[in-house]
Amino acid sequence: MKKLMLGNEAVARGAFEAGVTVASSYPGTPSTEITEFIAKYDEIYSEWAPNEKVAVETAIGASTAGGRALSAMKHVGLNVAADPLFTVSYIGTNGGLVLVVADDPGMHSSQNEQDSRHYAIGAKVPMLEPSDSAECKEFTKKAFEISEEFDTPVILRLTTRVAHSQSLVDLEDRQEVGVREYKKDIAKNVMIPANARPKHVMVEERTKKLAAFGETSDLNRVEMRDTKIGIIAAGISYQYAREACPTASILKLGMIHPMPEQRIRDFASKVDTLYVVEQLDPVIETYVRGLGISVIGKEKFTLLGEYSAQMLRETILGEKAKETKKAEEIIPVRPPVMCPGCSHRGVFYVLKKLGLTVTGDIGCYSLGCAKPLEAIDTIVCMGGSITAAHGMEKARGKDFARKTVAVLGDSTFIHSGITGLIDVVYNKGTTTTIILDNSITGMTGHQQNPSTGFTIKNEPTRNVDLEMLCHAVGVDRVVIADPFDVDNFEKVVKEGIAAEEPSVIIAQRPCALIKKAGYTGLYVINDKCKNCKLCMKLGCPAISLTEKGPKIDETLCVGCGLCPNVCKFGAIERVEK
């Protein structure tokens, strides 16, 4: 049976068919749906872990115990999980171990554009890269076979356009591989220097064996057509090459580390002009050049963003872009914004009003940096808010901490914010941290996390009590406040930053998009409005300015009740929908 599937869903299907036992992940666009779809298969134990390092270590444990295990993450998640990756490369596997990493060229939903292929080279593990959903499924299954045959973890690399495109997939049955025997094996599984040294020898030999495998494996494929132009490509770039140059010969690499030297030499010798088409860094190109083969690559193609078929037509075939219709005026951009009813809006309204320095973090609340709120000063990485505020205080002194706050979400706090808070307490900082507790992992599309009280399968579980956790690491001042009660929230923030000790404010209000929010009805502006435009400062997409003054869009208003709390004239009233 053929089914139209998202690349991510096809990876999940591949895991199912490969007989995977355990999947542990932390959500991250564009990888999230892999584990969400895995959670629909009861044959696989699945979980959301607190962060990617925990997830990969759990998968390693499952593999060591004999089960096939998978962990999926976005590119920056692999940075978090890099520590276990580099050593499990030495240990190898018992049950197959596959890490799926989704890169985001073009940064649709990411803070950088890193190329994860460098990790495969650095950690000396094989990496496969599918180019559509059918290959997502097939390569996932192959990755498990390679993992067990060569005693190595395997990375499956996706990019946004493969992860978030749908194409046709043939469904097959699950292969019940069971759980392999577990035997204590100190030399293999305990990485102390004496054991790791011989394992490094094994790793280098393994890479040679994998390279030999790549010479004959059908993961790599040559499509000989006209020999004037030859293109080496992998992943989505292969699809763009096929679209743009249907008559060109293509060496399609499915295994991008290690690379098949002889196949590349043979292919290069058969074509007149050789191109490497790859988004982001010149990984394949550098390898090909290293073989002494002349190739056209990054001198013609950008290191930045996503490619397109049109870009290849222009660069390789010299075809100009079609004349297209263009508007004769500047069209206002429509950047993403905090949703109508967003629980974070009250927080940033107050922080902007108080004119504080705000160190931000990764999540929907990153949008607090956008106009009109513009309330955030810094964003680096997951969990980087509290530590940034701490570093600022240590550089500029305690007075600076009196006008600085760190903001991060509940899931991000658990991910890696908690260690920063411990740093503040231990090293006598006085940072104020606001945990935006909206009872869900929002940006990635509403996943449960350790603070919500539910598992990935929505089963009730023991939840981490954020208030008790903060107390336990040594924060005495912990206050829970509703960010929509803006007057009280302002008071709580002022008290927090004034205190010469670490303080935590837990801003509690559910995400407007989840059932728990329970919003009904909507708000309208009545004739008491003095057109003071204070409500416009909220940056709510449901409120816009007309010639007669602010107006609330009935199709967008969710009835959250924040705007009447900032109106001084009682001009915003609730009506039933």
Next chain:
Amino acid sequence: MNIMIVGVGGQGTLLASRIIGAAAINLGGDVKLSEVHGMSQRGGSVVTYVRYGESVASPIIEEGEADVILAFEQLEAYRYISYLKEGGSYIVNTQKTDPMPVITGAMEYPADILAKMEGMGIRVTACDALSLAKEAGNIKATNVVLIGVMAKHTNISKEEWEEAIRQTVPAKFLEVNLAAFRLGYEA
């Protein structure tokens, strides 16, 4: 056949693309569909591409290649005019949603968008899909009203579209969505 769906995050463009995908797969050829999840869904400008035919390589539709563009909002329709193929059809929901630069007063919402598009020689079919969705019984069915309007501009029959809706929409919302489709089809 290249169909683009453009709109504002949260308007239900993903469901629309799933219905189109289901209709295309029933034709028996190749289908690819590309969308972007994550941050851009938060009220930002969103685009979905659906391509179907004998064989489809790239999942992306590029400038000058769209046979049909289905726009859920006027400004978003205006933003993507360069993607329409010469002679292609533009289906535009007349709804307007101010983007943040307009809300903050930094820019103005362009006036008379539909007239300007027609002035450029673009074949525009405009529809107040929101009102028709209300008539069908649920404003959330705006997306399916638009599918109904678009249906006549494709090589897929009315019955095949209805079958695709049956395959895609949950049973409890099926009647309202079929009503919405028919209102759009007859509009």
